[in-house]
Amino acid sequence: MSSHAAAGQIDHHHDHTTATGIPNKKLLWWAFLASDCMFFGTLISTHLVYRLNPPPGNAIPTQIFNIELTSFSTFILLMSSLLMALAVNAIQRGNVKSTRVMLLGTMFFGCIFLGGQVFEFTHFVMVKKMTLSNSIFGSTFFTLTGTHGTHVAIGVLLLGMMYVRTFKPTSGNGLLRNFAHLGAVCITMAVSFIWFVPGMIEVVYGLPLGEFLRHHAVPLSVGVAAFIAVLWFGRTSGTVEFGEQNAGDVEAIGLYWHFVDIVWIIIFTAVYLLEYL
């Protein structure tokens, strides 16, 4: 028996009950992320191949991109990775309260990133007239960044599920309450990245705040109501099942979240920055 096991400690990096010494969930996630590397590798290659040999009449990326906004989104995604790492660090030390705060922060930063992408896509289609089908650049750009955005959205959903799971009481299953809690989290996040964040970016670029609030009054009201519900469900009373023993689960979601961050690191350089040379 290892010294960790003998001392009754939880070894978060090794599992002595498996043949590989690696927790099965973690191994599965690493294998999945390795396969996802190939998926994004082909999408990035396709985009670059068509950029190297652009057909006549192709869109000019530097006239379309907004590098300030994309740099801000990159910064936000990096900071969300920090919060995710801190969430894993907190649960490995058995601090559930801190884990919840970090998970919520990661989700919120993920929503800011997604909101930036919603604003960017809307701007490209409505103002720059670049769609998925009217240029090769549009096709490869929207497919690549849209696939990445979908990964981020799935990550936010997984984080939401993990957040709600931290409230599962020790006694009784509380399944209905957990579903309602998850629904409130999902509605809050959806309103954030579909209406709130893109709207706030519009406000930064000159849209009057009053007009923004008037134009999106209904979805914003629903979002505020859902957020209040999230806070209400977040009141804790009694003991919860979640603890240090679940650190592996939080780490697994964290691996996925960091992966979408590293994919964006490559996309930011290959798709955006290299266009400005």
Add this chain to the structure above:
Amino acid sequence: MSAPATAPAEAGHHEPSKFHYFIALAMVLAVITGVEVVLVYMPLAKWIVTTALCVLSAFKFLCVIFIFMHLKWDKVFCTILFFIGLILAGGTMWALLHLFGADAAKPLTSNLGLLVL
């Protein structure tokens, strides 16, 4: 917060906190991102900027996978498994870019004038 939810934090048998380590790394990554954006506007040779951007991106990539994703502390098999996918993806990208970077891969429409002549 109920006491039982946080009580194990004081048990004293946890691994050392990496809090300050992660904060410092995130700040370094943010600064590198800023440097990347500034680099593209610098009046430097294109190959220098391209090389610098690739090196900085690779550095950020490795920092995230080894530190934020805990590869540094995990079994080496996780690193091998992930790098199998990464090398296959990199090899596919290299092959595609070389295959379609050739003259023969240029769009036919751009040579249409020559064909007519």
